Amino acid sequence: TLILKYSLLLPPSEAMMQSYGGGNFEMQVANQEVEAFYRFCADSPHGLTQESLQQAGWGDQAQVLRCANELLAQGRLTITQLGNNQIMYQAVDPGMAAKFRGLDRDHMLVFQTIDKAGDKGTWGRALRDATNLPQHALTKVLKELIRRNLVKEVKSVQARGRRVYMRADIEPDKSVSGGTWYQDGEFAVQWIESLRERCLEFLSRTQRPVPLQEIHFFIQQQPGPSIPTQEEVRHILRSLELEEEVVSKSTPQGQLVYALRKKGPSGVGFDIFAGRLPKIVTQSQEERPGLVVPCLMCPLQGECRIGGQVNPESCEYLTSWLEAPVPGAAAVPLENRAAAAKESNPLRGALSDW
Numbered sequence: 545t546l547i548l549k550y551s552l553l554l555p556p557s558e559a560m561m562q563s564y565g566g567g568n569f570e571m572q573v574a575n576q577e578v579e580a581f582y583r584f585c586a587d588s589p590h591g592l593t594q595e596s597l598q599q600a601g602w603g604d605q606a607q608v609l610r611c612a613n614e615l616l617a618q619g620r621l622t623i624t625q626l627g628n629n630q631i632m633y634q635a636v637d638p639g640m641a642a643k644f645r646g647l648d649r650d651h652m653l654v655f656q657t658i659d660k661a662g663d664k665g666t667w668g669r670a671l672r673d674a675t676n677l678p679q680h681a682l683t684k685v686l687k688e689l690i691r692r693n694l695v696k697e698v699k700s701v702q703a704r705g706r707r708v709y710m711r712a713d714i715e716p717d718k719s720v721s722g723g724t725w726y727q728d729g730e731f732a733v734q735w736i737e738s739l740r741e742r743c744l745e746f747l748s749r750t751q752r753p754v755p756l757q758e759i760h761f762f763i764q765q766q767p768g769p770s771i772p773t774q775e776e777v778r779h780i781l782r783s784l785e786l787e788e789e790v791v792s793k794s795t796p797q798g799q800l801v802y803a804l805r806k807k808g809p810s811g812v813g814f815d816i817f818a819g820r821l822p823k824i825v826t827q828s829q830e831e832r833p834g835l836v837v838p839c840l841m842c843p844l845q846g847e848c849r850i851g852g853q854v855n856p857e858s859c860e861y862l863t864s865w866l867e868a869p870v871p872g873a874a875a876v877p878l879e880n881r882a883a884a885a886k887e888s889n890p891l892r893g894a895l896s897d898w
């Protein structure tokens with residue numbers, strides 16, 4: 545079938561060779577063999593082993609090697625070493641092959657080494673050790689491969705300042721790129737904040753509990769550097785839950801839904817820890833000005849002592865604090881304020897006695 549399809553393995557007649565001019569005819573036949581071998585490999589995108597080639601009629605090993613070497617030089621074929629001393633031949637896409645045109649052996653060696661690294665990539669030093677190329681030669685080869693869009697540089701989140709090289713058409717593994725939350729090796733703070741705002745915006749629009757799928761669908765409609773998965777949107781909503789912006793609950797059918805947390809009259813959300821803390825902690829400083837003892841904030845408190853150059857007897861700040869009106873109390877004559885302060889505020893009374 546192969547001989548009938550390509551009619552290239554039939555030996556040419558003497559008359560045909562004379563009509564084509566001897567050597568030129570042999571060259572044309574050789575080129576046709578190369579093209580036939582390429583087309584046959586292209587018909588099997590997953591690759592062909594030596595055994596499958598022999599079964600298809602390509603039993604001449606010298607012919608196969610001659611065609612393979614020519615296609616390798618043109619960048620139109622890749623060869624992969626398998627186990628049991630088997631070799632796999634794979635045709636390169638014509639569009640990709642055009643990018644390889646004119647590249648020498650060093651370029652192909654570097655590209656194949658990078659290709660083997662897959663989505664994890666390989667960094668400069670490992671690439672230099674694998675190819676045995678001098679640094680200046682390797683740098684020149686990498687620049688040309690990047691210019692032809694065959695290879696790309698990716699910042700690794702595992703090692704600051706280190707760049708790894710991988711094929712341009714491969715998506716980096718999350719261990720290298722960091723996933724959705726990283727851009728160019730840096731934590732995408734602004735991107736995450738914009739996702740949080742979009743979640744709050746959608747929940748504010750709907751004014752009803754909504755499932756994760758609806759929120760994720762809304763996020764997908766918005767432009768951005770990447771599209772987060774449902775699981776990643778769930779993480780965003782969890783962060784909003786911890787900040788008491790969003791509340792989640794399960795429906796009777798067992799579906800988890802999300803809604804905005806209701807605000808109080810003051811516009812402040814419900815504080816789940818408010819009932820567990822003493823009032824003196826939750827009360828704002830403005831509501832308890834009498835407890836702001838000036839001594840506690842005085843930069844000279846370490847030098848303050850009775851009879852010293854800095855002393856409480858002549859301290860104008862302590863005196864004005866002791867003489868200040870007691871919050872919530874009626875007006876008290878100046879001579880009785882110390883007793884009133886002591887009665888309403890034991891801390892102030894103790895300092896007054898001292």
